[in-house]
Amino acid sequence: MKKALLVAVMAAVLTLAACGGAAETDGNVLRIGVDDAYPPMEFRNDADELVGFDVDFAHALGEELGMEVEFIPTAWDGIFTALVSGSYDVVISSVSITPDRMAEYDMTDPYLANGQVIVVRSDAQDITDPSGLAGKTVGVQIETTSHASARKYQEEFDFQLDSYDQIIQTFMDLKADRLDAIVVDGMVAAEYISSDPGSYRVTSAKLSNEPIGVCLKKGANPELLENLNNAIATLRENGRLAEISMEWLGADYTTEIDSTLW
Template sequence: MKRKLLVLSVAVMMVFALGLTGCSSGNNTAAEDSLADGVLSIGVDDTYLPMEFRNDQNELVGFDIDFSNALAKELGVTTEFKTVAWDGIFNGLNAKQFDVIISSTSITPDRQKGFSMSDPYVSNGIVLVSRKDAAPATTFKDLEGKTLGAQIQTTADTAAEKLKTQDGVNVEIKKFDAMLDAFAALQGKQIDNVITDKPVAEYYVAQNPDLYVVSSDVLTNEPIGVTARLEDTEMTKTINTAIKKLQDNGTLTEISMKWFGKDMSKGIDTNLVVIE
């Protein structure tokens, strides 16, 4: 009888322990479980030079790629990149196709309501780009009667639509799936100007200084952060700690200097000025 009671007690204890384990696992988000498995799955639009793009060897490179790998190393995990078109990237995150978005995602009030966004890791704002052989657009009102290229569903696209109505500017806004296509259209004189993130604009200008010029002041202040699902707040806290370490130890400065020729990772203005 004692032996039977002992066996019964052990069985009850095992069931109780398994129940506790199941409860603990049930409280974890998919992203936390992924980190526990040693992998950070990242959604990225690979057409956004110099942030994330394919080089001549079809390798995924760019500022965000280097940052992602440094972040993963700090977290003690490896990276798994999943490329997706920008107009589907947020749906992909919510559908749990990947853990986070690290793809030049501007921090905005609307996105902070719908997602868990990290502290900023690089400064950013939107600007106008003009061809050097045309009159420069220094303000949005200078776009009167012209055509403007924007990547669809970006903050630049949203701002352009808002400013067009707000300032009463007669400008035709042409939507592109990728900034590569927008700048190709600008070079081919199919459009007159482009509106995009400052780091992207400055990269294209640096590559073609005789062709393009950043013609306006920065129109917004929308630094870039890591985007997680709204419920993944613990994941975001962990990422924020890692971002702070990468800023403090100079890793982010090194990556910024590599891609931008200047440090855009420190002294970031967190006072959002966004046109939504």
């Protein structure tokens, strides 16, 4: 009798343990790495809530995939290292698709068109195109495609290039006259210009067109990659992607996606 009772108790314990293990390894949550200091793409509002284009896009992806989404804020300079180490499943944080990134990571189909521009103070008149950067001090966020684009022109026009951890620091130093110009994503430039009227302006046509996609660890989850591509296609076809772009960016940047920088 005692032996039978012990067997029953052990079976119950093992059943509970199995249930607990299943909960801990629930695959119905999409863990997302995000640099939460990059308005209007992903940033904290006055209530310290995570908002922006990529945030709404990620929620829309989750709905299409039938998954909950969990955002894991991570500084940009460590965001890909944390992806590879398994801290999250994907990076959704304005990740430009480049040959180097495609070789090192899995990238989805693009969901947004981006491009680099030069930003100067509103009263600056001596920089009208990349050649005007010669002899100047230019700021960029470190290890971004803005950084890569600026390096490309630095080789030709010989200017000082200062790199920053966060994009907001470049705008602060530009306004304080510690920088002569910034190379930055056009959509981000538009956000800072509209939020601080009279301080900044874009001085040239786009230096590039860059597709933006979702980034995954190389070979880690082919099924998720395929499902994400299908979800992106659905969001484009049903108009939801364009709606999110209009809401956060003021225009539809989800069509005519091309790449000329690389």
